[in-house]
């Protein structure tokens with residue numbers, strides 16, 4: 001018999017994910033009614049939901065039963081709620097499925113809850129802990145290449161604070177490289193490989209008792225896997241290939257309604273903000289591991305990691321401020 005407390009801890013992240021769209025809808029209603037304090041509280045709730053997944057993963061860390069393992073994996077998936085909600089709002093329409101996104105959302109998370117709740121009894125089988133050294137190296141090498149694009153891409157968005165024209169000029173220069181016929185397919189291929197290898201690594205790490213740094217690394221990786229799928233689906237498939245929309249500043253900032261006041265676009269705000277935060281935090285997590293492996297003292301590597309996360313949060317906030325109309 002499992003004790004009740006353990007069961008509830010395992011499915012609370014599912015309940016939190018189920019509630020995620022309500023925070024966004026509530027925010028939209030509150031902001032439309034000029035209820036500033038309430039809208040701020042609901043937006044904080046929308047951000048707290050995916051971030052709470054990291055706390056739940058810490059609480060579930062290292063527990064030995066199969067129920068706990070499933071709960072941990074679904075908890076890591078719950079961190080990816082913001083990009084999953086964007087994906088659910090775009091992909092079904094592209095596939096000709098016209099079911100309300102909220103219905104799909106409820107179905108996904110009810111299925112996740114049942115997957116956890118009805119886990120078989122007994123401890124985790126040892127076979128789940130297989131070596132992954134080659135995956136780690138390949139993931140790290142691909143990350144170094146992808147980081148060049150990401151750092152340019154985020155710097156480009158930071159220049160949105162100077163206005164759409166500056167953003168456009170920098171993007172036009174960047175496109176000559178990353179949209180070049182020989183480079184773009186390689187970049188997309190590398191990102192797809194990164195998603196697949198990242199999921200493989202997360203699957204393995206989630207079966208082990210790990211430290212808080214690793215939990216953040218796995219949780220941010222889970223977010224990024226979904227973020228990249230959703231973001232590439234929106235930019236490359238929906239906008240460019242299907243609807244022939246220019247993926248410029250207006251597209252990114254949800255013009256003309258904007259990110260804040262449009263009932264659909266509000267989902268892009270946590271999606272983008274946490275996307276920028278988690279990609280930088282995830283890169284810093286990888287660098288921390290590399291630093292320690294190369295003899296850097298753990299205390300120094302840890303301080304580098306904390307400083308990087310603070311910088312990541314500030315950069316994400318600045319990008320979002322620009323997307324919401326702030327100019328310097």
Ligand code: HEM
Nearest residue numbers: 150153157175178184235247248252272273275276279319
């Ligand atoms: C933080 C807010 C972000 C915003 C507002 C944003 C916006 C955009 C825009 C406007 C494009 C179209 C670019 C173009 O047409 O040249 C784009 C493409 C793309 N973005 Fe982002 N992005 C964000 C974050 C990220 C992050 C964190 C990644 C992580 C890897 C990422 C990966 C990509 C990729 C792979 C493409 C497709 C590039 C291509 O081949 O054209 N984005 N994004």
